[in-house]
Amino acid sequence: MKDIIRHIEAIIYASAEGISLKDLREVLQDSLAIEILKNELQGFIDKIKEKYDTDDFVLQLVNINDHYQFLTKAAYHPAINQLQQHKDKKKLSQAALETLAIIAYRQPITKLEIEQIRGVNCDYSIQRLLEKGMIQITGKADSLGKPLLYATSTQFMLHFGLSSTKDLPQLKDIVSEENTIGEIIE
Numbered sequence: 001m002k003d004i005i006r007h008i009e010a011i012i013y014a015s016a017e018g019i020s021l022k023d024l025r026e027v028l029q030d031s032l033a034i035e036i037l038k039n040e041l042q043g044f045i046d047k048i049k050e051k052y053d054t055d056d057f058v059l060q061l062v063n064i065n066d067h068y069q070f071l072t073k074a075a076y077h078p079a080i081n082q083l084q085q086h087k088d089k090k091k092l093s094q095a096a097l098e099t100l101a102i103i104a105y106r107q108p109i110t111k112l113e114i115e116q117i118r119g120v121n122c123d124y125s126i127q128r129l130l131e132k133g134m135i136q137i138t139g140k141a142d143s144l145g146k147p148l149l150y151a152t153s154t155q156f157m158l159h160f161g162l163s164s165t166k167d168l169p170q171l172k173d174i175v176s177e178e179n180t181i182g183e184i185i186e
Contacts, residue, residue: 001044007032008044018067021045092128099125100134104156104168108138108149126150134159 011027012019019027021041028036036044045068049061052070059070072080092100099122102114114122129135133155140146152165162168 004028004032004034004036005044005048008041009048012048012061012068013070015067015069018064018069020067024068092132092134093125095120095122096125096128100129100152100156103129103135103150104152104165107151107165108141109151110141110143110147110149112147114150 007028008024011024021038025036025038025041028034028041045061051057052059052061058072058076060073061068062071098118099114102117103109106113106117111122111126114126126135130137133153135150135156136153138149138151141149157163
């Protein structure tokens with residue numbers, strides 16, 4: 001019985017969006033090769049919930065929309081909120097900003113095309129931008145090897161206050177006379 005309860009805990013913990021009793025039963029039957037009745041499973045869930053309701057644990061087992069999942073207890077929400085704000089404050093590096101600008105203006109674009117424009121490897125920058133949700137994979141190119149295509153995401157639009165990529169500044173808006181080299185002939 002203890003082994004079944006541990007399996008249930010592990011499955012619920014690994015389910016990012018939670019798991020329904022029906023799906024949980026199916027997973028347990030497939031992994032342990034035993035038949036578990038619905039009321040037995042509910043009893044195991046109740047024992048787990050009771051265990052995590054004690055002050056010994058920072059997590060609690062909750063049922064949201066008929067899906068069970070582990071969440072942090074309300075007492076720890078201020079600390080979790082601070083962690084989230086700390087993560088959000090971390091700025092993008094110059095390389096990541098350059099990569100993001102190239103993607104924004106040339107989307108959809110492959111990693112190879114980005115690297116040809118920048119002249120350096122962009123693996124790390126692309127990975128960081130994907131992690132932050134600033135870019136997304138939009139498909140695969142028809143060229144040799146079917147490389148991934150990258151484009152800006154909704155998060156990018158929200159972050160920079162844009163409603164579409166047409167709202168991006170145009171080159172003529174960015175380049176000023178002070179940034180030109182040589183004489184201007186009229």
